[in-house]
Amino acid sequence: MDIVKTKNRLLEILLEKSFQYNKEPVFKLASGRMSSYYINCKKATLNPEAMLLIGKIFYEKVKSLNIDAIGGLTQGADPIAMATAMVSGMENKGIKAFVVRKVAKEHGLKKMIEGDIHQGDNVVIVDDVITTGQSTIDAIDRAESEGLNIVKVIALVDRLEGGRENIEKKGVHVESIFTINDFMDKYKKFD
Numbered sequence: 001m002d003i004v005k006t007k008n009r010l011l012e013i014l015l016e017k018s019f020q021y022n023k024e025p026v027f028k029l030a031s032g033r034m035s036s037y038y039i040n041c042k043k044a045t046l047n048p049e050a051m052l053l054i055g056k057i058f059y060e061k062v063k064s065l066n067i068d069a070i071g072g073l074t075q076g077a078d079p080i081a082m083a084t085a086m087v088s089g090m091e092n093k094g095i096k097a098f099v100v101r102k103v104a105k106e107h108g109l110k111k112m113i114e115g116d117i118h119q120g121d122n123v124v125i126v127d128d129v130i131t132t133g134q135s136t137i138d139a140i141d142r143a144e145s146e147g148l149n150i151v152k153v154i155a156l157v158d159r160l161e162g163g164r165e166n167i168e169k170k171g172v173h174v175e176s177i178f179t180i181n182d183f184m185d186k187y188k189k190f191d
Helices: 003-017 048-062 078-090 134-145 163-168 180-190
Strands: 019-021 037-039 069-073 096-100 122-130 149-158 174-179
Touching: 003 019, 003 048, 003 174, 003 180, 019 180, 037 180, 048 078, 048 149, 048 174, 069 078, 069 134, 078 096, 078 122, 096 134, 122 134, 122 163, 134 149, 134 163, 149 163, 149 180, 163 174, 174 180
Parallel strands: 069 096, 069 122, 122 149, 149 174
Antiparallel strands: 019 037
């Protein structure tokens, strides 16, 4: 697999389906801050071609890490984790996916984390976009409270707004597939 071509194609899809830009800061972020750009990754991460590309890219990043599972805070992490698990299955490696709920279920087992995971499992936490890093930190905290060992965090996009540094204060290494600079460099070529 040519990982460079795979990443380039995924960036094209993200730019086409997920990236919006305005010279004025008109987009309100989850943090409440206004921004001149917005990345709604779900428009890409739920696209069949992009899902396969994401699965291949993330699988390449985790296949040598000796992990049991991959997941993160629902909804942003879900398609990434599931695509990676699917590709790992195609490679006969069997990395499982899991979902971290935002709120525990009020019935049944009242679980915060869903999936075939067990205390002591080595996991990678994923997220679609990191801004402040808070949703990723929430996923880390919940996974650790369930006895999971966090090996690393991988984000699809890092907005380079301090999120990586906030997450790394938890003692977890963060890697991203793309940064906002990748988007702006490509966007400016077409502008």
